Amino acid sequence: MESVLLPELQPAGRSAPGPMVPERFRVIERRQETADTWTLELEPVDREGGLRFLPGQFTMLYAFGAGEVPISISGDPRVVERLVHTVRAVGSASGAICRTAPGRMLGVRGPFGSHWPVESAAGRDAVIVAGGIGLAPLRPVVYEVLSARDRFDRALLLYGGREPEQLLYAAEFEEWRGRGLDIVTTVDIAPAGWPGRVGVVPTLIQRAAFDPAAAVAFVCGPEAMIRFSAEALIERDVAPDRVHISMERNMRCAVGHCGHCQLGPAFVCRDGPVFTFERMRSAFTLREV
């Protein structure tokens, strides 16, 4: 298959009949990633073909009677037959979604939101910076970069988590390395013998092997991790408009109608979740915006 970058791939747009009504999907596979996180692979029940999406977009996942939550798409944008989500069970709705056994249904609205501008890193260094479950919305970037690896100069994944057992997709790392992705992992707490690093992600950025003048960075994780990682990138002279981040707010309707996810001038669901750090800088320094 010819490797072409994504710009020609457009999202399918809103789901019929109207953006607030979910489509039915069936869970085909479900596997546990960490103590509280599961990956679900879904197939549509009512539509022909799958959901086309761009890296970084999210859907609203609905578990019958338990509610709806925004979840990033973590699958390969080129494999649209299956919709892949990695979900952390932190509340009643996300818990119910994680417990949905293969064969059972979930509701899906979407895909929604802005995307990681992977194409803007062509001919440059793609620097993927992830913390914890923040690798889930970045995995489509990994797939996209590796699908056309020769289009990029360096390709680097800097990935941090709390403990080694909490790092996602570790089983895929060897394959990714084989296809040309440099991966550096770090954790906050490690037993002796852990082969990765111990320390925080921003520390990795200080010495990571990339050219700041050529780098395009994609950063996702807990908000504090995003902030200090973006600052470390800028400290190394990466341009703030080439540091892309994914924000989390209370996304409810996902189409800008409900107001819950407003963050300054933006509705995160519609104008984000992916923004340049330059645009969102105040979100990290002003209290309670």
Added chain:
Amino acid sequence: MKAMDALIAEMPAFAGLAPAQLELIAGCATNVRAAAGEHLFREDQQADVFYAIRHGSVALELHVPARDAVTIDTLHDGDLLGWSWLFPPYRWEFDGRAREDTALISFDGVCLRGKCEGDHELGHELMKRFAQVIIARLQATRLRLLDVYGVGAPA
């Protein structure tokens, strides 16, 4: 083989020092190697040296009763390692163990402390550089205290 002062100048913490200062420091430095798994120092031992890592990595470890050894931090190419030599009681706080075959520059702390006492300009310069390293390490530690992955992680 490069001269010691040239090797030291390649370490980020010593970049930009005057040639005369590099030469003074080089007088207290030797190249050392540690094999994978080898301890460079152990908790509570006399700390009369510090290191700069040329290639490789070193884990700082702490033994906690009823738990396996915990890795407090890992240090890598270009990092400085150790500041227990700076102030009394000059004892290591942690174990330092090479995680792979590691090449380091070892600095004689007693020698360097003496040179700093005799040349306050050098002493001031080195203290500024150590302070930067220590602050960076402290900030990173503070970030870890946030335990950012515990709650509030994005879905």
Added chain:
Amino acid sequence: MPSADETRLLERERFDDLLQALVARGYRLVGPTVRDGAIVYDQLESAADLPEGWTDEQEGGTYRLHRREDKGLFGYAVGPRSWKQFLWPPRVRLWRARADGDGFEVEPEPSAPSRDAYIGVRSCDLHAIASLDSALRDIPNPDPDYTARRANVFIVALNCWQAGGTCFCVSMGTGPRATSHYDVALTEVVEDGRHYFLVEPGSDAGAEVVSELPVRDAAAAELAAGERAVEQAVAGQGRTMDTTDLKALLYRNYEHPRWDEVSDRCLTCGNCTMVCPTCFCTSVEEVTDLTNTETEQVREWDSCFTMDFSHVHGGSVRSTPRSRYRQWMTHKLATWGDQFDTFGCVGCGRCITWCPVAIDITEEVAAIRATDSGGPEAWPKGNQ
């Protein structure tokens, strides 16, 4: 601006002909009527349901009805309800689902809104409807229910001739004269023992309705009387707001001490957001039956003043009253501009009147302006 060639004159005695012409076209009439001591918008049968001879007294935290000396039908300002009550109702079912084996069936709520004629829509509220249009209709994923309701509306606008004590539409550039977004515009004249309406079509549908009414050409003196009526509303504005560079002013002052001061008074009751004609925030609640076999999704008005509004896993982003008042006011007067190229405030004064502690958005702006911190702006320019 009524012009002699399009504007016609309709006598007060024949005013109901206009309403009945709309009824004959299948419209449900919605307009002002007196209920529970206030003038609210609700379903009307005829002109007899209008608040003839009533007016309102409005101040911060104060609303009273009084008898007018004349028999004006529209001699008052705006009440606690706005047209969002009908375009974006407080409670709408979106869809239902029924458990079925390994899954569930989804049944979208059919959208079949009534055809409504809104009677007496003031210019401030026309601008508010335009704001709702840009937030809910003219976007990549428009709301189907809003869009359907909106498409069915016939608007009879009113050139305001009685401003309220908390009005400031002139400051916001939103009134008192209706300039667009209507089918028919009315100017009510009650003067020298005469009572008539100047009627001006604003759309083909409006022109058709007007052509069926017992109207005649208006004389120059009658047109001039209409001008004077609107001038009364300009002169009667109870409030003003200096909007010069307002977005930048607020973007410079996210940490202004005035936010602390206002938060000492704000009860975070959310009244301002309920009465605001442009506030459109909602939440969808899932209502499940006892056996968990049937659910429905109901969309209800929500308010950014509630603690839960900005909830993310781990807590509320805006946990203090200070941040919630700041969120509301900066949205109305600053971030709205980045989103929709206009203000989210139309100067109707409802939030001032219906605030139980009389917090006054015009006073808050003036206080911040008086002690502008002059700092950097919070959000980058040209980034929307």
